[in-house]
Amino acid sequence: MKLPTNLCFSVGLLAVASLAMVACDPAPNDVREWSPGDHDQAVSTPGTANPRAGTSARPGAEIDLVQLAWEKSCVTCHGARGRGDGPQGPMLRAADLGRVEWQDRVTDAEIAETIRKGRNKMPAFDLPPQVIQGLVVRIRGLKHP
Numbered sequence: 001m002k003l004p005t006n007l008c009f010s011v012g013l014l015a016v017a018s019l020a021m022v023a024c025d026p027a028p029n030d031v032r033e034w035s036p037g038d039h040d041q042a043v044s045t046p047g048t049a050n051p052r053a054g055t056s057a058r059p060g061a062e063i064d065l066v067q068l069a070w071e072k073s074c075v076t077c078h079g080a081r082g083r084g085d086g087p088q089g090p091m092l093r094a095a096d097l098g099r100v101e102w103q104d105r106v107t108d109a110e111i112a113e114t115i116r117k118g119r120n121k122m123p124a125f126d127l128p129p130q131v132i133q134g135l136v137v138r139i140r141g142l143k144h145p
């Protein structure tokens, strides 16, 4: 039985777009089943150039790790914008990492050291050096007037 077009359309609104297309397209000739291999293959067919294929194993992986570390380890105290307004921020007096007067006098090495060793109520973080460095860069971007 063929579904009426308008029903097909409303199903399409509810369903994930690709599923709806498979369900409603009368001749899905070029749609084939997804297989796990699709995900791992570096697509290098001419015309379907994937800009990330072949550059390095995981471009951006470090940035992901830094973001993850920030969200998992820092935001509870320092807040998403680093202003010391995370859920635990006021209680522990977490520093506002964007303060210009602090940003202007602290060195990158000192920031890294605080993260690595902790200070007073702030715990130490045993993170890989690249992630600590990424956090320093991130903190530098928080500077606000």
Ligand code: HEC
Pocket: 069, 070, 073, 074, 075, 076, 077, 078, 088, 092, 093, 094, 095, 096, 097, 102, 111, 114, 115, 119, 120, 121, 122, 123, 125, 135, 139
């Ligand atoms: C449990 C709460 C808590 C967590 C989690 C936390 N901090 Fe802190 N942080 C603090 C407190 C409190 C201070 C102020 C320490 C002091 O000088 O007494 C501070 C200070 C700092 C400072 C120095 C700021 C200044 O003004 O001297 C930096 C840099 C910093 N934190 C970065 C981070 C980073 C990056 C993370 C995540 C990896 C993190 N913190 C996680 C509580 C926390």
